[in-house]
Amino acid sequence: MSAAPRRTRRRTYGLLSAAAGLATAAALTSALPADAHESHHHRPGRYQDVQLLSFNDLHGNLEPPSGSSGRVTELQPDGTTKTIDAGGVEYLATHLRQARKGHPYSITAAGGDMVGASPLLSGLFHDEPTVEALNELDLDVTSVGNHEFDEGARELGRLQNGGCHPTDGCYTDKRFQGADFPYLAANVLNDKTRKPILDPYWVWKKNGVKIGFIGVTLEGTPGIVSADGVKGLTFKDEAETINKYAKVLQRQGVQSIVALIHEGGFPASGSYNYDCDSPGAGAGLSGPIVDIAKNVTPAVDALVTGHTHTAYVCTVPDPSGRPRMVTSAASFGRLYTDTTLTYDRRTGDIVRTAVKSANRVVTRDVPKAPDMTDLIGRWNTLAAPIGNRAIGYISADINNTGTESPMGDLIADAQLAYGRELDPRTSLALMNPGGVRAGLTYAAKGAEGDGVVTYAEGFTVQPFANTVNLQDFTGAQLVQALKEQVSGPNAAAPKILQPSANLTYTLDLTKSGADRVVTDSIRLNGAPLDPAATYRVATNSFLAGGGDGFPTLGQGTGDLVGKDDLTALEKYLTANSSATNPIAPPKADRITVVQ
Incomplete structure (x- = not known):
């Protein structure tokens, strides 16, 4: 645990850097002896x-x-x-x-x-x-x-x-x-x-x-x-x-x-x-x-x-x-x-x-x-053949902000579509907000502004390589999972699952704990959930393991493991967008928030 030797590179960079510098922290205001800030060349x-x-x-x-x-x-x-x-x-x-x-x-x-x-x-x-x-x-x-x-x-x-x-x-x-x-x-x-x-x-x-x-x-x-x-x-x-x-x-x-x-x-x-x-x-x-x-x-x-x-x-x-x-x-x-x-x-x-x-x-x-420009250039040369491939088109920014984000909704829709490819019985999809790392920008990096979504941009949104998993849950279990968004480990800092378009409900933030999810408002395809019925649900593998404080989502049955979640997003964008018909940002209106 001893001190590591001081690298000489920093002092070299200090000499080579531009002369102009930003102001550092304000002068100390506390009363200190006169020698507290003096520069001593000898002692x-x-x-x-x-x-x-x-x-x-x-x-x-x-x-x-x-x-x-x-x-x-x-x-x-x-x-x-x-x-x-x-x-x-x-x-x-x-x-x-x-x-x-x-x-x-x-x-x-x-x-x-x-x-x-x-x-x-x-x-x-x-x-x-x-x-x-x-x-x-x-x-x-x-x-x-x-x-x-x-x-x-x-x-x-x-x-x-x-x-x-x-x-x-x-x-x-x-x-x-x-x-x-x-x-x-x-x-x-x-x-x-x-x-x-x-x-x-x-x-x-x-x-x-x-x-x-x-x-x-x-x-x-x-x-x-x-x-x-x-x-x-x-x-x-x-x-x-x-x-x-x-x-x-x-x-x-x-x-x-x-x-x-x-x-x-x-x-x-x-x-x-x-x-x-x-x-x-x-x-x-x-x-x-x-x-x-x-x-x-x-x-x-x-x-x-x-x-x-x-x-x-x-x-x-x-x-x-x-x-x-x-x-x-x-x-x-x-x-x-x-x-x-x-x-x-x-x-x-x-x-x-x-x-x-x-x-x-x-x-x-x-x-x-x-030196950083050179480093980025070297690695970009290796990544470009994969990263520059177009996987879809968008008509405007798809942001990753808010209790329910347009980007989270898009991912949930993509996973529902992919889940139905694997099993037509798939009922809905849920995406954890922490797994959505960024939004999609229409004019990425200030480029042409043509709404092209590249593989690199998709990777930035979903970099974890989680698989898309299908599991069976009862309606009662789904209600419990939704309540876990705002209770238990998530009570102090709620983690609001991003739902596919066919799932809607009200989140009442004037209440506390699990009561913030208004149970009577939950609708799937416009109908209430049947507590005893079985529903096929698409999530990523992290949620399927009960991650992010959702133990109920770790209790599903009939597991079916698909490909990675970025593949699901790419397939959805490819099938639902083109240069002449780009996909629009979801309205993020699936969760009604009362504050």
Whole structure:
């Protein structure tokens, strides 16, 4: 667990990057001794500012994400908002390299889900391109996220240590080298050894400054990834694990500690620059990370979080009641967080009252990093023969937003159609919202705007390679499954299944728990469900295994396994659209929402 040697590449990039840089975090306002921010050429002073740059949930988005996935909302001084196009590693690299200029003490860390659910450019090659990009970005350390387990612990180990893929082999004439940075998995234990599958912590050191990093993912990971991905693993409580390893670090003389937690919260505003600690801001931040933060030992000085794809820079009191910084930089490389940690050389600890942090937009008005352009070009050359193939046509953007999204509805319709090819008795289809990773953009990447849907774009929407499964359920079981959207594990953060066009019902959000699904309103082909009747239902394999908090969907009978879900979407688009008759976005009117 000792400190990794400092890579010289970062300093080289710092010298080569453009001279213009973005402003870093605001000057510290806390009263510190006069030498707290002085630059000492011969003898370091007592206080040393350490820059911590962080991001989370990149999900292999090397190219600028399209549509709403590639925009952030900015709060204006007059209270209005505007949207800004953001993201793309060519721009992220430039922004990070500019931000590091003038900061000899700089660390770059991430909060998990760097890979998984990735667009074709990365996903087609089992995310090797993203790991290569992160190496070039000079990422120092990251926690694992739930998506790091999409292909299982063995594949995660390969991403860390290198080697060719066990079935696909090597994609180029060079052996994949793996990550230059450590993945941390403190709370993920091997069932046989009862030890973490990867390092639980890592220590950054420079000129006597020592900062420890502990990495964990959400304890509930087994409920949101496939069973094969977490087979033989146990996921422990986040706060308890962090507290355990904070003590280990302190025994080693490391008093400054940052937790990288792949679990997050929900800010009161969707604007990345919202001040959730401002007077009158109310709760500011809600969700699982709040309780975790309140239970993580005061020995930890800051929390870098993720998973919810939201942006926030908030303080949450630690168990002693002292405010502590908790940050998240949205997702897809659209933001990074710039945090100043003031290190006290006398105590070896962070001056907590001096910690300042702000989210920065990865704007696309800066020069592209040439090395990232080259990397994207090399992998695109390999992916192009597959990715550029047209699979359908759309008449307008099909968005992935809202309680019921047009994109989710389209996928459910596609799976119903495919299910009926496999078995004409198929009654309906249900799609989990977390499996819909993006929408379809009419003018993809600012191109011709002709509404062509390519295989690469379809892959971005559905990258998991889940199969389409058919199962039999009673009407009573279907009602129970719909109630599980808003009860049990999903009570606090509902997961609304996207229904095929022939299923309608009312969701009353003024009520609580399972009562939010109005049972009497449920209609299939215009008729009430018969509790005793049997219905053939199409879902993906993840839902068919009871994933995402839907245990009833794991109790179906008469299983029939079809091809992958992207094949179903491609078949549907091919059969129902053409250049002269493109498919229109579904109206997303199958669920009536009462608020």
